[in-house]
């Protein structure tokens with residue numbers, strides 16, 4: 212049997228490098244110029260209020276623009292770009308397209324820009340569950356999936372197969388974080404219902420401790436492309452130092468389809484893979500007794516047990532988790548906290564023996580509403596919760612969390628990339 216081909220190309224200039232990647236893997240083979248082609252970048256979120264470093268978090272506009280130009284030059288006219296960004300508090304797809312300069316693609320090439328959240332979703336039967344998928348994605352003739360090279364604190368890596376979670380409606384995205392299911396066994400099935408013809412991994416940056424902007428980006432300068440989604444992800448994982456066998460979602464997908472994860476069964480064209488393999492950490496280390504991140508222990512923070520998030524915590528809460536930790540740190544003034552426990556997600560039950568229990572998010576509030584272990588609850592309702600309300604509730608309970616300190620932290624995260632030529636915002640701003 213022919214081995215799937217994966218192009219691994221050094222990124223030098225967007226159009227030239229992308230053309231090389233597409234040609235090496237014969238990426239447009241099977242596409243017809245009359246096809247309705249949906250391009251699905253990763254534009255999961257943008258922050259219009261606080262500094263937001265997009266490096267390694269979302270797909271670069273440089274790569275998406277190069278792809279559109281290449282398709283247009285090859286005669287493809289029916290092009291759509293679609294994404295369902297996190298609707299927090301309401302969907303921001305159009306604003307994100309604007310800030311990233313996608314309007315130019317509409318003006319120059321007639322590309323249609325679609326926020327799936329504003330359109331119809333169709334229920335799709337997966338046998339043991341149902342998910343609602345954007346009708347645009349189901350009805351496209353072909354999909355070109357343009358993911359990012361990043362790690363993920365719940366899934367180890369987030370590449371092409373994971374990027375397709377972005378075609379789901381909000382409820383279905385939450386379903387992926389079901390308390391009785393393994394996240395890594397749900398989202399890899401989405402691709403089975405979609406006409407994905409080509410996967411491109413934008414590896415200009417690789418993101419450590421992703422998937423959000425609290426991770427750290429590294430310049431990687433790679434483009435990975437393949438008509439075979441699994442093979443593309445196997446190579447993506449490999450260049451970040453992960454054997455596909457140890458990535459639960461890739462292992463699940465391969466088992467489900469009777470596929471091999473052996474690198475020897477993939478033909479990599481272009482760069483030599485071994486030269487680009489370097490380990491990028493995916494997670495924050497926690498104390499052995501699950502009382503908080505190691506960073507808390509190092510700072511001598513005691514009297515608090517922040518239980519580590521599990522995969523039932525969906526992205527809406529997940530992106531607020533580090534901010535919540537930063538705000539808890541801001542409340543530490545050298546004295547132990549008054550025996551507080553923090554639980555989150557859909558599985559964590561509060562333990563006995565704490566003076567106060569923070570229930571972070573609607574799910575934790577509902578799950579623990581009759582929990583007899585709780586002496587005094589600090590419910591942070593909301594789906595996802597609001598950080599300013601978190602600050603208020605904590606202060607009312609005598610814990611001086613500071614939203615302003617979180618804002619400073621966000622500035623710090625942004626400034627880490629400032630004045631460094633390799634972190635060029637022009638790659639994103641079109």
Ligand code: SF4
Pocket residue numbers: 385523524525526527528556557572573574575593594595596
């Ligand atoms: S509260 Fe958080 S974990 Fe629960 S459904 Fe909402 S976003 Fe997901």
